[in-house]
Amino acid sequence: MLRKIPVMVCAVCGVFMAAQYFIVSGPVSQLYGTVLDWMQIIFVCALLVGILHVITRQIKNISRPGPERWYAMIALFGIALMVVLGFGWGISRGSPFLWVFDHVQAPMQTTVFSLLAFYVASAAYRGFRARHAESAVLVLAALIVLLGRVPVGEIISPYVPQTVSWVLNVPAVAAKRAILIGIGLGMTATAIKVIAGMERTYLGSGGR
Amino acid sequence: MKLDRRIIFMIVALAVVVPLLFPLGLPVAVTDETRAVYERLERLEQGSVVMLSFDHEASSLPEVRPLAEAILNHCFRRNIRVVGLALFAEGAAVGYDILHDLAARHDKQYGHDYAYLGYRPQYTAAILGMGESIREVFPTDYDDTPYDDIPLLREIRNYGDIGLVVSVADGSLPTYWVEYAQARYGQEIIAALTAVMVTAYAPYVDAGQISGVLGGLKGAAEYEILLGRHAAGKRGMDAQSLAHLSIAVMIVIGNVVAFGLRRKNETTEAGGHSS
Known part of the structure; x- marks a missing residue:
């Protein structure tokens, strides 16, 4: 039963989302809007699970001896700081939250990303x-x-x-188009298998 | 030929830093792709609405900021109204800053000439939802002002009131705009992308599902030329040119040396066998 209910929910949702594309009526549109709202709600819940996982993981790392505990402390401090700044002073222009984002997070991320140029150069020379x-x-x-x-x-x-x-618009596009068609066919086949209950790996180990 | 990685790093660093300090002013030719995007925006009527979506992480800011600024400069110069939003969390703060900065430079008024909706999670649902009602997806703007209290937004119900969507992206988000906004609601899409992503979208441009692609720092530099102004895109092209040239030279040298060594080894082995 534990396996049948999610498979049935998935099948009903899958059939509805495919069918609503071709049906223009008030109740169907309303239900479609509700499904979209639920997609966002589920995503936000997944986001919360992810944040909790990061926090618990970092707390575990702090309890372990070694250099990682200092990184974990910085990570936890960063999370706590942004939460306090965001809820305390808002996220509008001139807020401390935005200042930290603009002057700490964005430069750090762009710096790490720009390091790629050096590694790409080195890899290109060797490869x-x-x-x-x-x-x-x-x-x-x-x-x-x-x-x-x-x-x-x-x-x-x-x-x-x-x-x-020519290289980008002819051979590269031909290869890319072939890949995209392959992906499209694969996605369609997988979607049909999920709706029909033949593909259950999304259930995790319970799906076996 | 073994070459210490630090030497390669030093060459690349010099190739990037020197032109930034001492600009070379290398000529940038405008490509047909960039001109197509420019002309599409030129064809929009004054007062029409462009939706600019900041679909990127903060890490690609040096490349996407010049792209977003070029598009916004063009929109504001032509009195095209702009509705900003973000489908990546990090893009929300970046877009908020860029939009307000550019609007201030053009003396544009918030709520009348532009608005910023902020971030919504789950981009598939957000893109599909806006096809039905943008108000439902974004009940308030980034600063928590109710949707209906903003005069510009009161006029906009769904994609039917949007002239063009521009997705400023560093990844696959424009694909979702094509699949859910273009295919389902017929919304016209333009993608402003990091250079590495341009090829990935060529099939969509060929098929007419994306009206145009503005690619990387070069695309921004070309757009700045069309706008008659020099900014970050043009400045960055000198550095990018020398970086590319230095990598190309290193690849050639590496191959020439490797070829020479291979020939030498073959000659030695042939000599060994004959003796």
Whole structure:
């Protein structure tokens, strides 16, 4: 019974969401609106579960000896600080919450993200080796795209950006389109299996 | 050829920092893709509404901020009204700042010329919900002012009152705008993306599901040229150009040296066998 109820709920919701797309009527639209509200409510509940998990995990890390306890303390302090600032002074312009976001969180995240440039450069130097004909084509395409996406490519030759445009709009799009069609078919098949109750892995171990 | 990683890091750092301190002023050619986005906004009537969605994390701010600023400059210059929102939590604070900053530069009045709805979780439900009623999804704006107390928002019921949606994104969010706002409600979409994401959206542009793509710092720089102003996009292009060039040179040198070593090894092995 524990397994049948969620499967039935899923089947009814799945059939309704597919059917409502083709039905234009007041009650159906109203029910559809309610389903959308519930999607947001469930998402927020999942978000709360995630926050609680992070907090309990960090508390556990504090209780363990080792350098991780200091990181855990900073993480917990950060969570508590943002909650206090947000609820205490609001999140409008000029609020301490927004100040911390603009001057601490955003610069930290952009700094970490920008480190990628260094690692990408290092990986490109080591990885892009023309060992045989296929890898030579890859290296050549990478070099052309690398240069053609910036003004330097135009300075080298007007053909460089034109070639980049062709590479991105013809072979790359063809490959991407094939992947997208594959994903679409896979998603449709999975959705039908979920609605029919054949696919139950979303239930976790209880689904087996 | 083994090269200490720190040397590569140093070369990249110099390639980025030097042009930022001493701009080179490399010429930026405007591509057809950027011109298409610009011309689409030019075709919007004055007073029409553009919905600008900040669908990104704070980490991509240096790349997405110039894109958002270029679009907003164009909208405000043409007296197009803007409704901002965010479908990523971090985008909410970023969008709030950018929208207010740009509106202040153009002397625009909150509630009449622009409004900011803030963040809603679960983007699928939010995008679908706005197709029925934006008021239902956002009963208040970011500052908790009721939806109906804002004159601009009172005029807007759903996508039918929105001329264009611009998703400023660093990931897959524009896909959801296409699947749920464009496919279901016929809403026209433009994507302003980080450079790495541009190729992923080319099939949607080809199919006409996305009306245009503005890509990366280069897209922002090109848009600034079309607007006749120089800002962060143009400044960043010099640094990006030299960084790309330095990486390309390193790849070429690495391959030339590796090829030379391989030839040398082959010659040595051939000599060994013959003796």
